[in-house]
Amino acid sequence: MVVEGPMITVIAGFLSSLGYLDILVVYLFVVIGDLVGDSIYYAGGRWGRKRFVRRWGRYVGVTMERIMQLQEYFAEHKGKTLIVAKLSHAIGAPVLVAAGVANVPYWQFVGINFLATLPKSLVLLLIGFYFGKGYAKISEYLDYTALGMVALAALLIMLYLMKKKIHKNLSNKE
Numbered sequence: 001m002v003v004e005g006p007m008i009t010v011i012a013g014f015l016s017s018l019g020y021l022d023i024l025v026v027y028l029f030v031v032i033g034d035l036v037g038d039s040i041y042y043a044g045g046r047w048g049r050k051r052f053v054r055r056w057g058r059y060v061g062v063t064m065e066r067i068m069q070l071q072e073y074f075a076e077h078k079g080k081t082l083i084v085a086k087l088s089h090a091i092g093a094p095v096l097v098a099a100g101v102a103n104v105p106y107w108q109f110v111g112i113n114f115l116a117t118l119p120k121s122l123v124l125l126l127i128g129f130y131f132g133k134g135y136a137k138i139s140e141y142l143d144y145t146a147l148g149m150v151a152l153a154a155l156l157i158m159l160y161l162m163k164k165k166i167h168k169n170l171s172n173k174e
Contacts, residue, residue, distance in 0.1 A: 006124055010131070011128060012026045012029075012125065013124065017128070018132050023129060030124075038096050045098060046101070046103065047100075074099060083116045
């Protein structure tokens with residue numbers, strides 16, 4: 001869940017619908033795992049920024065001046081920025097790292113991400129759960145269909161054998 005949260009969350013919801021996992025326990029672990037992953041991104045930005053700027057900054061256009069601008073931006077818009085990033089998968093990781101680079105206070109960072117993680121994780125879990133319920137229903141119909149096909153095949157074989165026996169008995173009487 002820490003590495004690939006959304007996919008694992010959907011799979012865990014699927015397994016919960018089939019009765020292999022408890023959905024409330026899964027939800028708790030999904031939220032915790034997501035926050036741990038977010039914290040790792042944040043820590044990378046927070047404690048790796050100076051080393052990154054000194055070593056790679058000139059190659060990618062990152063300077064201490066730009067980091068100061070980033071800090072100012074996050075000071076004004078941290079809530080909106082973190083929530084939008086959290087709810088979108090495309091820009092999530094870079095923004096979480098940027099929050100660390102901008103020195104957003106950690107407990108504010110975790111609090112905002114927690115509030116965004118709750119509905120996001122719940123939606124992904126429910127997608128997997130209801131997909132699993134649909135799978136179980138379709139599987140039930142497929143089981144009935146397969147059983148019907150086996151019964152039909154057995155009936156056709158019996159009819160073929162009876163026809164063959166009747167045909168053989170009529171040929172012997174002649």
